[in-house]
């Protein structure tokens with residue numbers, strides 16, 4: 001029997017994919033796996049039993065990835081599962097920033113008791129007029145799951161789209177419309193575009209990338225959209241640029257005291273992935289990843305360990321070893337298993353940055369002595385009997 005815990009509400013349709021061998025627990029220390037959305041895990045104690053964390057979403061800045069890896073805890077995310085939901089909100093954000101739709105709607109509401117509202121509206125409407133997005137230049141920073149969808153959709157709305165992503169995946173590049181201009185220097189986006197939207201993960205290297213200097217390069221009246229993470233932007237500099245009129249609108253999904261209520265902002269309460277479809281997709285993918293890891297030892301879509309897939313185990317036994325990516329590990333594993341008199345029928349070893357993962361199929365079941373001997377090897381972080 002496996003136990004799992006949810007640190008945020010996770011769509012029921014996904015949780016229903018756990019078999020009868022799974023039980024939900026509210027006690028973190030009992031959980032083999034955790035499902036999480038935006039809950040901050042940095043200050044949480046990681047229980048010994050925990051072996052997997054699945055982020056039902058894309059951004060993993062709320063999870064201590066390195067610490068989890070050190071504890072032999074594999075962290076997954078659900079790439080692309082909520083991308084369409086975010087794309088639609090970004091498109092809505094561009095439209096809301098271009099015409100004062102919010103102001104117009106509020107004005108009509110304020111006139112609810114005025115029998116002359118229709119006549120007055122015709123006089124007032126010029127206050128809420130704006131521009132069209134068709135024909136405008138849109139710069140997209142980050143062409144991953146979300147950025148590429150925004151790029152293609154914007155071309156269909158008649159925008160002239162410029163994309164910047166020095167690490168773009170081959171799949172993402174294939175998916176992009178041929179009309180999108182490939183930008184190699186992000187400064188060209190800053191200096192040329194009317195709308196700039198950012199879709200990169202929050203990393204040490206991306207934090208504050210929309211800096212005071214970047215803003216100073218932008219066109220007068222630029223619209224900036226941030227549906228990625230608030231600390232990607234120097235928001236103090238941005239508020240100054242809003243007040244001076246340099247930035248016309250800042251559309252963001254992240255409410256915080258620096259920007260809340262500042263004229264020129266359009267702020268949603270982290271709604272990008274809050275659609276029924278995105279929540280369902282993320283939950284289904286997260287549960288699938290956890291099940292494959294707990295039941296078969298396979299890793300797909302991990303952000304701190306390598307992908308590794310040996311399918312379902314048809315051998316007598318399977319052990320999974322999370323370890324550091326250092327020399328001479330495999331020979332030590334095979335020595336321990338050989339000395340236990342057990343034959344290896346199959347094995348795979350994969351690595352990612354500082355960490356590695358080895359799956360070994362055995363012709364007879366693993367036993368606790370073998371596990372203890374493997375755990376004693378320097379550099380081994382966790383050993384798990386999968387079967």
Ligand SMILES: NC(=O)C1=CN([C@@H]2O[C@H](COP(=O)(O)OP(=O)(O)OC[C@H]3O[C@@H](n4cnc5c(N)ncnc54)[C@H](O)[C@@H]3O)[C@@H](O)[C@H]2O)C=CC1
Nearest residue numbers: 058059142143144145146165167199200201227228272273
């Ligand atoms: N508002 C919301 O509810 C949501 C927000 N997000 C945020 O959006 C981010 C992006 O999500 P996805 O597109 O799904 O992720 P993704 O991993 O598919 O794409 C990220 C892209 O950014 C690129 N990139 C990384 N560093 C870069 C740099 N310095 N300059 C330009 N490009 C760079 C990568 O090469 C990759 O193509 C997430 O990390 C998360 O923080 C994601 C989903 C929902």
Ligand SMILES: O=C(O)CCC(=O)C(=O)O
Nearest residue numbers: 037038057058059273274
């Ligand atoms: O789960 C959510 O609502 C947040 C989604 C998000 O920010 C992400 O996937 O990175």
